[in-house]
Amino acid sequence: MKKSVWSMCGMCTVRCPIRVEVEDNAVTWLEGNQHILKGALCAKGSAGPSLVSDRERPQQPLIRRGGRGAGRWEAVSWEFALDYVADKLKTIIDRHGPEAIMASSRGGPFQDIVKAFTHALGSPNYSNHDSACGRNVHHASLSLFGLGRKGFIYDIKNAKHLVLFGRNILASLRPAEVNQVMDMLDKGGRLTYVDVRQTLTGIKATNFFQVRPGTDYALALALIHEIIKAEGYDAEFVERYTTGFDELAYFVENYSAEWAAKECGIKAKDIHELVGQLIADRPKVIFHPGWMLSRYNDSFYASRALNCLNALMGNIEVEGGLVFAKGAGDCGGKGPRSLTELSPKPTAKRADGVGDVYKQFEKGPGLFHLFYKAMATAQPYPIKGIICVRHDPFSCFPDPQAQKEALDNCDLIVSIDTHYSEFGWYADVILPESTYLERDSMIALQKGMKPRLIMRNKAIEPQADTLCLCTIIKGLATRLGLEQYFPFNTLQELWAWQLEPTGFSPADFEKKGFVEYADKPVMYDRDKLDGKFKTPSGKIEIVSQNLTEWGFPSWKPYVSPDKPPKGQYRLVFGRSPLHAHSHTINNPLLNEMMPENTLWINTREAGKMGVAEGDFVDVISGDVTSVITAKLTDFIHPEAVYTVHGFGRQIPLQTRAYHAGMSDQKLMKGQLQNMDPVGGGLNLCETFVTVRKSSKNHQRKVEL
Amino acid sequence: MNTYTLYLNSKRCIGCHGCVVHCKANKRLPVGPILCEISHESLKSVRGVPKTEFKFRSCYHCEDPFCVTICPTGAMKKRADGIVYVDVPKCIGCMACAGACPWGIPQHNPETNKAVKCDYCMDRLDAGLQPACVTKCTTHALKLVTMKEI
Numbered sequence A: 001m002k003k004s005v006w007s008m009c010g011m012c013t014v015r016c017p018i019r020v021e022v023e024d025n026a027v028t029w030l031e032g033n034q035h036i037l038k039g040a041l042c043a044k045g046s047a048g049p050s051l052v053s054d055r056e057r058p059q060q061p062l063i064r065r066g067g068r069g070a071g072r073w074e075a076v077s078w079e080f081a082l083d084y085v086a087d088k089l090k091t092i093i094d095r096h097g098p099e100a101i102m103a104s105s106r107g108g109p110f111q112d113i114v115k116a117f118t119h120a121l122g123s124p125n126y127s128n129h130d131s132a133c134g135r136n137v138h139h140a141s142l143s144l145f146g147l148g149r150k151g152f153i154y155d156i157k158n159a160k161h162l163v164l165f166g167r168n169i170l171a172s173l174r175p176a177e178v179n180q181v182m183d184m185l186d187k188g189g190r191l192t193y194v195d196v197r198q199t200l201t202g203i204k205a206t207n208f209f210q211v212r213p214g215t216d217y218a219l220a221l222a223l224i225h226e227i228i229k230a231e232g233y234d235a236e237f238v239e240r241y242t243t244g245f246d247e248l249a250y251f252v253e254n255y256s257a258e259w260a261a262k263e264c265g266i267k268a269k270d271i272h273e274l275v276g277q278l279i280a281d282r283p284k285v286i287f288h289p290g291w292m293l294s295r296y297n298d299s300f301y302a303s304r305a306l307n308c309l310n311a312l313m314g315n316i317e318v319e320g321g322l323v324f325a326k327g328a329g330d331c332g333g334k335g336p337r338s339l340t341e342l343s344p345k346p347t348a349k350r351a352d353g354v355g356d357v358y359k360q361f362e363k364g365p366g367l368f369h370l371f372y373k374a375m376a377t378a379q380p381y382p383i384k385g386i387i388c389v390r391h392d393p394f395s396c397f398p399d400p401q402a403q404k405e406a407l408d409n410c411d412l413i414v415s416i417d418t419h420y421s422e423f424g425w426y427a428d429v430i431l432p433e434s435t436y437l438e439r440d441s442m443i444a445l446q447k448g449m450k451p452r453l454i455m456r457n458k459a460i461e462p463q464a465d466t467l468c469l470c471t472i473i474k475g476l477a478t479r480l481g482l483e484q485y486f487p488f489n490t491l492q493e494l495w496a497w498q499l500e501p502t503g504f505s506p507a508d509f510e511k512k513g514f515v516e517y518a519d520k521p522v523m524y525d526r527d528k529l530d531g532k533f534k535t536p537s538g539k540i541e542i543v544s545q546n547l548t549e550w551g552f553p554s555w556k557p558y559v560s561p562d563k564p565p566k567g568q569y570r571l572v573f574g575r576s577p578l579h580a581h582s583h584t585i586n587n588p589l590l591n592e593m594m595p596e597n598t599l600w601i602n603t604r605e606a607g608k609m610g611v612a613e614g615d616f617v618d619v620i621s622g623d624v625t626s627v628i629t630a631k632l633t634d635f636i637h638p639e640a641v642y643t644v645h646g647f648g649r650q651i652p653l654q655t656r657a658y659h660a661g662m663s664d665q666k667l668m669k670g671q672l673q674n675m676d677p678v679g680g681g682l683n684l685c686e687t688f689v690t691v692r693k694s695s696k697n698h699q700r701k702v703e704l
Numbered sequence B: 001m002n003t004y005t006l007y008l009n010s011k012r013c014i015g016c017h018g019c020v021v022h023c024k025a026n027k028r029l030p031v032g033p034i035l036c037e038i039s040h041e042s043l044k045s046v047r048g049v050p051k052t053e054f055k056f057r058s059c060y061h062c063e064d065p066f067c068v069t070i071c072p073t074g075a076m077k078k079r080a081d082g083i084v085y086v087d088v089p090k091c092i093g094c095m096a097c098a099g100a101c102p103w104g105i106p107q108h109n110p111e112t113n114k115a116v117k118c119d120y121c122m123d124r125l126d127a128g129l130q131p132a133c134v135t136k137c138t139t140h141a142l143k144l145v146t147m148k149e150i
């Protein structure tokens, strides 16, 4: 039997809307939703069915029988596995209280049920991966606009100029956004790209600045300086909607283009030329404040400066600028119900200290890496149980060895995931989740210029003994006597309950796969933005009242980044369009396209080491040594070496990915708590590694 | 007379290799055969910006295809509209076609032990659809051009 199913891609966290064709319980075709993406998908999206058929993912619940990480698993039934986990959770709650349990999941629309479960247990300790991703950007945005990083939509297609600092937008890609960038370029828009290396994005740029690693903030400050000096900012907007402009003007006085040129290793004339273009293109200029900006120890301030440039351009709530993300309420509608609303708000303080010791961080998901401190020291109280849902901390945070040592204080480690994660391999229990093509998900609201409700429908029946997340959580909750917080037996019941206040029904999704709250983009009156900025003053706070109160400067004096010692390089990492970090490395089709990563080395530096293209090099940090193939290029800064994140996996059952390439996070020795004190992001590009030609290069053959 | 060709707008192409995987997924190919490729020359500085452009190649659907002439069983065929394709049941997997093709285009499918190559997704064309790589190209850079249009 043939059918067509509206769904949502799950190969990465962009979650593109898709349409899937199915015949006899097999996917025969999938494409991007024609109404939104006109069919477009990325390579990973098309590799979805090969994830489903891959037998190198867990096929049934597994319970550890050997030592942690030893890989001795016993296959058990779901009944047994859920009883086992529920029993362990009960024991922890009896001994240490519910707050000794933490849970973490991928951020985004489906975190609701995991958060609700944590709260239902009575624990405030819900977390996610964001301290290794967007926390700096988020907090920077909050301190300036009073809105988080998802508070604005970037209207790129209508912009005249897009400025990207290390945001490799055409490789770490979101298909809808990529098309906006290409449309903008087709219409003659300009792209400015700043990075320590040339990328798939930079090759399309009008202006390209290859800067010294860690100097983004310097260039951003110089742009502010020159724009103010030329009086090229939107004075009316600044006067009306911002506070602290004079302090900023005073602060940037010494940060001229000439100064930045020296600091960043670029030409002052090019900066001046860029400033001229920006002033001409204003207000339709977008400074991307960064996506994954857990990089340098001033990334929070760099992101803040970039967002401040947006304010100076006066690009807020204009076509081709930053547009407030509208919710259901902006269209006179009501959003769907969330499960978190049902569970009681926990009263205990968070174990990561967020909102208490660390007033500067938003509670929400807190900061995952700080829980390791609580595990290791039992302060402020012990953490004894951890559940990670589709989140692999060993792949996303530095120094997995240090993480394992902290985790050894836990009595229960559970991984709920579609595939083996490095964390899961160290866990006590693996509860295999059905892949996105085999499961339904909760309905979620996607804010935007036209807010919409999105849903994922199961396209095919599970091919292995796996369950969807909602069923797993419900199963645990029932065993713990918490079923009242999860008022559904089937996903259909959950949807109906969620949709009740919205006035929509699941049938409304049948036409396009989603429902919209508005037919036209909703824009606020730009002359009446007062109160839209949720800062204490209701304005864009160039000098933030909150930061001042918490004892942090709004503008940190620039400090030049350290130069690596001789023979060492700064390790930077990024993404390829063919992989979504670590979790696609073992996918048969994507692995075929890109089986391993390489180490990018500046050609001249490689020459000094006697390393040629394709040679093996040793990369050393502390007691960790990795071997990787060298790729030589003129277009990377000589202080940096670069690699694609996600490789170097050590799970024997993933035969394709096993020991293929190098893991950057394993080389970040001792960096697990190296955090930006104001932004909360980890400083993931603050590791220097030694690079040398490897003795693994074949010199002679000793074979008969 | 060839009717179709695949045209890549290299200004829009971002080198994401989506098309390669879209093609494989559509034909449900295992690891091994790859029917189209994206390539580029090394980066060169153009007004201060290191640049390159991407190229797309599948099969040229030659006017007088060597692959068709050499095929011992008549499995490799050329349609009236110019599409060169493998008539799968007839193919014995000898891969003479790959040897005869100047670019070694036909690929061996280890699962079926037959040759496989770009056929402009003729089943989709015949159903009034566009080829997989065109439909799903991440940036809509690939187009199927009908020769008359040029």
Ligand code: SF4
Binding pocket: A009, A010, A011, A012, A013, A014, A015, A016, A041, A042, A043, A044, A045, A046, A173, A174, A175, A580
């Ligand atoms: S970007 Fe690619 S992998 Fe991510 S959701 Fe979209 S199609 Fe899927």
Ligand code: SF4
Binding pocket: B008, B012, B013, B014, B015, B016, B017, B018, B019, B020, B038, B054, B056, B136, B137, B138, B139, B140, B141, B142
């Ligand atoms: S999918 Fe499109 S944009 Fe990506 S490489 Fe292929 S032709 Fe280029």
Ligand code: SF4
Binding pocket: B059, B060, B061, B062, B065, B066, B067, B068, B084, B100, B101, B102, B103, B104, B105, B106, B117
């Ligand atoms: S396979 Fe080679 S010889 Fe045959 S039509 Fe294609 S390009 Fe020509």
Ligand code: SF4
Binding pocket: B022, B023, B024, B026, B035, B036, B058, B117, B118, B119, B120, B121, B131, B132, B133, B134
């Ligand atoms: S036209 Fe079809 S067979 Fe040919 S490369 Fe594109 S997707 Fe593959």
